[in-house]
Amino acid sequence: MKKYIYIISLAAFYIFSDIICGTQIKKNKNKHAPKSNNYNPYHNLKESDFNNSNFSNEKQYNNKNNFINNEKYIQPYLINNNTFQNKKDINNTKLTLYNEYNKTNNLDDFRNFNHEHEKTNNRLIEINKSFLQITYISRINKNTLNTVDTIYGVNDDESVLSFFYKPLYSAKYIKKMLEKLNILSNYTVQSKLNNNHDTVLNDVIETNKSCNDKKQELINRLSNIHNSFYNAYNDPSKDDYNLYTLSKTNFVNCLKNGFEKIKNKPNDIISYEEDVYKNNCKNSSKINSHPQNNSEFCKTVTRLGSNYKRNWEVPKDNEVIPFIDFLINELKQNNNLKTLVPKLEFIKKQFEDIKNKHDKYIKMCKEKEVFVKKCTNTTIDNNNCDKYFNEIKKIAESYSILDYNYRILDYLESIRITYKYSLIHFFKSLGGLLINKVDSDGNIIEKDGIYDFDLITPKNKLSSLETELNKIFENKWNDYKSKKDLEKFNDTIKNIILSIISLMDEFKGLNTSMINLRNDGVTNKFNITSQIKNKLNVYTYEERKKGFQDSLILANNWETEKTKILTELKKKNEETIQLEIKIKELIKQITDIVEEQKIVNELKLELSDKIKDIIGKIEYVKKAVELKKEIEKNNAYIDELAKKSPYQITEYIEKKNTMYNTIKAYFDQIYEGDIDTFYNKLSSIVKESPIDNTENKTKLEDLKSKIDNVYNKIENMKIETVKSHLNNIETSNKLSETILEIKKYIYEEIIKELNKTSEDFKNKEQELSNKINDYDKKRDQFNSFCLFISTKHIYNLFHVFFFLQFLSPSK
Incomplete structure (x- = not known):
């Protein structure tokens, strides 16, 4: 076959x-x-x-x-x-x-x-x-x-x-x-x-x-x-x-x-x-x-x-x-x-x-x-x-x-x-x-509201509350929620802790209930999906028609069940939100009590360290201030010389400017801004900070704000780096030498000008003498010419006379 x-x-x-x-x-x-x-x-x-x-x-x-x-x-x-x-x-x-x-x-x-x-x-x-x-x-x-x-x-x-x-x-x-x-x-x-x-x-x-x-x-x-x-x-x-x-x-x-x-x-x-x-x-x-x-x-x-x-x-x-x-x-x-x-x-x-x-x-x-x-x-x-x-x-x-x-x-x-x-x-x-x-x-x-219902957030919130409590009680919360060592607290704190324990247990129970509810919903959906798949996985068209109609009924039943599950999940989730609010309010009450002293101690330690750091760096700031005053004085003196000098000293001014800009760049690397004012603030902070005698948190926080305002500007200042910049400034500071060079240049120019004036006078005197001699010669020549003209004139008159006589008729 x-x-x-x-x-x-x-x-x-x-x-x-x-x-x-x-x-x-x-x-x-x-x-x-x-x-x-x-x-x-x-x-x-x-x-x-x-x-x-x-x-x-x-x-x-x-x-x-x-x-x-x-x-x-x-x-x-x-x-x-x-x-x-x-x-x-x-x-x-x-x-x-x-x-x-x-x-x-x-x-x-x-x-x-x-x-x-x-x-x-x-x-x-x-x-x-x-x-x-x-x-x-x-x-x-x-x-x-x-x-x-x-x-x-x-x-x-x-x-x-x-x-x-x-x-x-x-x-x-x-x-x-x-x-x-x-x-x-x-x-x-x-x-x-x-x-x-x-x-x-x-x-x-x-x-x-x-x-x-x-x-x-x-x-x-x-x-x-x-x-x-x-x-x-x-x-x-x-x-x-x-x-x-x-x-x-x-x-x-x-x-x-x-x-x-x-x-x-x-x-x-x-x-x-x-x-x-x-x-x-x-x-x-x-x-x-x-x-x-x-x-x-x-x-x-x-x-x-x-x-x-x-x-x-x-x-x-x-x-x-x-x-x-x-x-x-x-x-x-x-x-x-x-x-x-x-x-x-x-x-x-x-x-x-x-x-x-x-x-x-x-x-x-x-x-x-x-x-x-x-x-x-x-x-x-x-x-x-x-x-x-x-x-x-x-x-x-x-x-x-x-x-x-x-x-x-x-x-x-x-x-x-x-x-x-x-x-x-x-x-x-x-x-x-x-x-x-x-x-x-x-x-x-696949996510349909049940499968993707947010159960992570309430779980994370519960975990976050546990973490927060451990942080407050320095990782001893597990002992306290077992009601151990509560005797060391006063009655106020002890009652707050007991209330928190009760609410946390209720929160945990709601989370477990929501997980079970969600898992039951996912399982039911899987079972209904499998039933629908089986009803559609048939071989004759009549079986397929019946299977599809049955599947529609199953799908509608699932929609009803899904709505019910989602409603219950939302209700329980809202309860966890309210529990979280209550627990956080109680935690805040404890935090306000427990944390205040901790904050005071930490503030005092922090501020003491910062004052020490400021004291260690202030002498270099002072040296920078003194150097700056000297440099600014010399820079201003050179500018004044430039204004009063009868001669152009552009070359020296440019040299001075280059030098000054270089020095200023080093100063900027030490501190950007008015270093004099900065030094005064540092000195004031060191003198006016009664840290050891202050126990009030508010006063310490105000003092911290004042210190931080200055310390933030000096915190990253490295002493070795500042030393290097100061050395570079001292090496680059040649303004005093420049002043001497300018004065020398002016004196030399004055001498040159006086010598030139004397030489010009002598030349003018000789030139005048020569001109007088030339004048005498010209005068003699003029007199000779005048005599010649006069003689010639008489001669011409004589000839004219005889000519006229010649022309006149004889008598």
Whole structure:
């Protein structure tokens, strides 16, 4: 008896995307795997071996081969928590999903063509306990979506890939018929045709890969809708249905655009096959030997389907949709869960869509099956065979449509069963939502008011009160609460202690009571949750309906009980709050008495230590004050010299400023602020602090405030560091030398100026003498010139006279 186990539903176990729906998992060894893995849920829709002219059925396998190395082979879609109720089975049983398919180069099985060039023929998937938690839809067989016809929401006008796959399948069947006719005996022709088919196949694989991201996004959107926990309360920011539609459109368009780019390649193969046929059919021994016998010709050449009758009945499942309707009606009446109704309505539409598509493609298959059973009535022989390629092509086209539709039907059934088990998972998950809520990320919130009721705070408060009492009584509270050694206290303190003991015992009793109440509530919730889980973990739809209704009653009962428990917890918690207030009031009374003397002693000790520290450091502050006075005096004297000096002493002022800034920086490191005032305060504190004679806490605190105001400024003063700064100040203090340098410079400048004035006077005197001598010379020259002019003038007058005499007429 043949035994197959089919992977058709639990997509949770499709760990690798190359495990496709319809791959056979056998309960026998790998060597017995059939040559072609054409799983079809419709009663053996398996092609016969094209290379077997006798159309023999598949081999039958004996029971002796129904095991592989003693490993258990199971139906993955039947795996659920019930399968492994026995822990021993979980831990000790090795579960193997066995996936086998052929690696061929002749396209024998186009239904699994995405796997033609995979590196691995056999895939073993080990299942462990954590593996069982994988969700159904998120691990769906991704290849079932590649035809896009199987996707909910894809209408006839969106079924866009048949334009590519049908000619591709036709090319495959034409090639098979050419092989039947012995037309591909030429190695070169056969090799080229095989290469052409492989090239297109690789293009298909790459095109599908290019859309993997969009396909995964579509699966994620679908998984969100099938997940009752995800967006359980209809957060508007998570529009599951529009996002699904958008992802579906993006994925379909991606595949469509990809196959548009390679759509001519299958037709190119058919054209090449046509040329091969026409050029070689006349030499075909098959045609030559059967020129008149049409039935024999059809049987041996063109009839490629199986020789047994197919059952085209649609899988009958008349309970799923009524069950979904039942859940919808129940959830509409539940305020907490009615937000899940849109998810169930969507899932219902998916099942209806699958049913409609089953009907549609089965009808198409029946029509084409009738056609492929017929054969040409035309006499074909080796003289006229080249004219009848279209006859072969028509048959191949019909087979391609059958093959394409087979594939869609395979995938539809795989998806249907996946959705069926996803629905059951959805149904079972409702049990968690009846008792718990989920967060925005779809995680169950176990804390429900009881589990997370704050019992830590009252416990910590009790512990804090114990700590406070131990602190007050110097870790002897345990003795006092046992009523030991109370005689040493006066009556007032003793009565207060006894009152505290009584209230603390009452506080402790309330804490214990709340813990027990909370634990009982958690236990009851666990028991009710287990009951609900058991009532939902049934196998028939009627049992599930009854189990869900019973679970609703259990959930309502739990809500009532939870409210009662929470009310009691809140009441007891309020009592602990009031007890804490009373205990703290009593503690304060004791604290005011016990702590006052302790504080007085601590204050006196602290203040004494601080005064000692101040006395140890004040002499260095005094030295710093004296140094500062000297430096400030010299600095002011230099500034006064600069104002009164008749000469510029910028260089010395800059030198002084640099020196002064350096010294000031050292002073700032000793004390920032007015060190004179600081010294006076320190001196005042040392002289006016009568610590030993003061017992009043208020006076000591006032004195502490006064001392701290000064001590905070000297507390971190390190004597060695101050010594170092004072030494640096003394080393850097060259202001006295600078004053002498300035005076020397001024005296030298005065002498230089007097010498220059004397020299200038002498030069001016000589210059004046020279000018007087020059004047005497010029005067003598002027006198000579005047004499010359005078003589010349007389001479000219004489000549004029004689000239005039000459001109006058003689008498």
